[in-house]
Amino acid sequence: MSCEHLICARCSNPVIEGRCPTCRISRSELHRHGPSVPPVLVLAALVAFLFAAVVLQRMQ
Template sequence: MSCEHLICAQCSHPVVEGRCPTCRAARSELHRHGPAIPPALVLAALVALLFVALVLQRVY
């Protein structure tokens, strides 16, 4: 579902414009996605994998 065609009952404007607090709340609720992985966590995982690869390369 998208908010492109929804009309706010509070201000009578399209929800996508976010003119009032009710519009903004509805828009953020519709556009909420699942938990995202923080970029710092991805970077830390890549550094850890690089470290493991370097250690394994020295062992063999």
């Protein structure tokens, strides 16, 4: 669901603008997402895993 087309019942403005406390609360609830992992961190973990795999393979 998106708040782009929602109108606030309290201030009669688009919720996306967040003009009143009710708009801001509704907007934050609609756009709340779980914690995300930055792509750089995923790439760094992948590189570290590949490096560890290469090191372990050469030790055998």
